[in-house]
Ligand code: SF4
């Protein structure tokens with residue numbers, strides 16, 4: 001098989017495994033390493049220290065597999081509408097943790113590649129490669145002004161996985177950037193976190209503040225949080241390329257039941273872990289779940305939420321207690 005035939009063989013294998021998108025980038029693809037290093041140097045990654053670790057590794061695949069010849073990038077569609085509820089969890093986190101689902105599929109593809117004589121290193125998120133620019137290099141789509149990867153078929157709703165391989169595969173054709181004059185994602189952002197086209201200040205982004213950030217939600221971001229208790233999809237929801245989005249075929253992404261937030265305020269740690277077991281929300285921990293839930297209740301709560309809110313006002317965790325007092329005052333002020 002030549003490099004083109006091998007790529008097509010693997011494309012078919014990927015589709016059979018249930019992957020929705022597939023492309024190949026050359027091992028020395030330009031992943032905008034300078035842009036990434038500048039973004040880190042400007043501190044825009046906030047507390048996400050792991051992003052700053054070893055930027056050379058994150059921008060050069062041969063640093064982890066010296067004989068690497070090609071980089072495969074795959075996509076798994078996760079689109080589904082938000083379940084009806086008075087708060088929102090970002091779509092990617094409604095069901096099973098995508099790392100586990102995607103890693104299993106990548107490993108299956110790696111088995112086929114090993115039989116074809118390759119050595120592989122698969123990664124989902126945690127790996128040394130910058131997935132989004134690499135996906136663009138592999139012809140999956142283009143990085144939009146929101147910095148997210150857009151694909152003509154699935155829009156913004158793809159989980160990305162990367163396989164660095166010693167197999168020589170023909171690179172896929174790159175897609176042009178199709179954002180044009182659109183600025184919907186920039187205009188829709190409730191915290192103006194997309195500070196310029198293609199430039200996101202993570203420290204202002206609600207996805208970062210509600211998931212990665214450890215301390216209290218800064219006061220100026222509490223109202224803009226609105227009903228978002230975990231993550232934010234606003235810049236994705238408004239993207240016109242999502243017109244063709246299709247509901248995911250992956251059953252494991254089915255949403256967990258959405259309990260009223262006040263009911264979650266009486267949870268024990270075990271209740272929290274039990275409810276979110278196997279989902280990305282689990283790593284938030286109960287106290288930061290309460291921090292976020294209390295912020296949303298401060299924005300949207302009613303008198304019937306007050307008993308559960310008040311019960312946390314003297315909690316031993318100072319962050320939880322302060323957020324409970326803030327939520328109480330906001331609900332009372334709204335009447
Ligand atoms: S996820 Fe939300 S807060 Fe973050 S950039 Fe997009 S719209 Fe803004």
Ligand code: SF4
Pocket residue numbers: 144145146147150178179180182183184185186235238239240241
């Ligand atoms: S909303 Fe518009 S500008 Fe933003 S990523 Fe989508 S097409 Fe590009």
